[in-house]
Amino acid sequence: MTEWLQHWLDTRTRLRPRTRNGYAEHIDRYLTPHLGGALLSELTPGLVQQAFDAISYHTTPTGDRLSPATVQRVRATLRAALNTAVRERLLPSNPARGLRLEPGTGARPVVWTDQAVAEWRHGGVRPAVAVWTKEQTRQFLDFASDHRLYALFHLVALTGLRRGEVVGLRWEDVDLVKGTVRVARQLQSNRGGLVELAPKSAASRRMVALDHTTTGVLRRHQWRQQQEAQARGQEWDPREFVFTGARGGPLAPERLSRLFRKLNDESGLPPVRLHDLRHGAATLALAAGVELKVVQAMLGHASIVLTADTYASVLPEVAREATERTAWLVLRDSGRVRRCARARRGRRVLDSAWTHPGPISTNSRLS
Incomplete structure (x- = not known):
């Protein structure tokens, strides 16, 4: 795996410098220590899952536990490298698919x-x-x-x-x-x-x-x-x-x-x-x-x-402005709305005293 990951990175000639550096960091810091000794042909979903369970407990230079978003990015690097192996028929399928990882949601401002x-x-x-x-x-x-x-x-x-x-x-x-x-x-x-x-x-x-x-x-x-x-x-x-x-x-x-x-x-x-x-x-x-x-x-x-x-x-x-605008939109004509509601209730009382005569013919409707 160590040789394959390095080969994959070396052949990605169109990567931007920051992207290449990010891939290299993922390989050197996380993937090689946990998967570098495995043979590419013997890689299994269970082995990859075990490696990522360990990677998720890594800590950052500041002492914080590795964030789920970072673990997801490391997984993306491995998946890209193994997808290339699948295309070159070195693997029948990608063992990095379907991993059970904590969802990595980006922090919102x-x-x-x-x-x-x-x-x-x-x-x-x-x-x-x-x-x-x-x-x-x-x-x-x-x-x-x-x-x-x-x-x-x-x-x-x-x-x-x-x-x-x-x-x-x-x-x-x-x-x-x-x-x-x-x-x-x-x-x-x-x-x-x-x-x-x-x-x-x-x-x-x-x-x-x-x-x-x-x-x-x-x-x-x-x-x-x-x-x-x-x-x-x-x-x-x-x-x-x-x-x-x-x-x-x-x-x-x-x-x-x-x-x-x-x-x-x-x-x-x-x-x-x-x-x-x-x-x-x-x-x-x-x-x-x-x-x-x-x-x-x-x-x-x-x-x-x-x-x-x-x-x-x-x-x-x-x-606050949004809540004020919403309240103004709903309540600006509240007095008129209440008067209309009372009028509608009055009409319903009058209508209930009237019995519908049944189907109306066209002639009677015209008359």
Whole structure:
């Protein structure tokens, strides 16, 4: 199995770097230790089930038990490798099908309400995925307003661009006259370097509209970037990346995440991940009354179901407004409704005193 899993990974030539790294981690950390000594031809559903029962008790580097969602992803890696073995007629069927595993449901965004913040400050209770309220988002942007990469955080917080997409933006993708950003590429880390890739899907290749404030923020960022290039004795290149390191080079996604985490800590706001700004952008857009289909296009999702299921977190004020609207819709004419009900009851009393004469002929109906 060790040889087959490595062979399978080596022959997957079209994998993205992050996907390849994820498969390699699953193989090295979980599959090889539990199945590596077995012969491919002798693999059975019972043996695979036994291995995954043990894998489910693994712990993460932070000491937490492996989540069911992670176990499901490891199973998906094994199934893909064994499906290839079935296609090459090395196995009659896939023994990784039909495993009994705990369902892995993705964590849904939780809003940092006052109660959630109080629980975090007193007991360290922190949701797996959390988003800021509009006030908290505004506080962070105010705090980071003087940072050289403020425009990046502003753009992500309002449009929900992915980390790789925002660091992969070039100025040729930004139209400051029309107020649009074209998502045409992304940057990913690969073995210590950066690689430029196409967006992860056809839906991810999209045009994102900008509001006037964000357009102005990008104009100021462009001016500052030109000043930085001039101070380094370089000529500013309009074809280069929109967001760069201090020396003008491309910005690594992991470095950006570390910078955001540092600013988050310094701001005193409850913790969120950089990717959670994407969740927050969708949540705030829905709170502003933006249609779900428009939010789906903004995020670059192929399915509106994914947008609704994952990103439609309800802010407290939106929930209250929804209940008020529902009550108003039902009760706005309650007085008139009660009067009509009394009138209908009166008509039923009169009708009950009248006996139906039976079938009516056409002639009598006309007369």
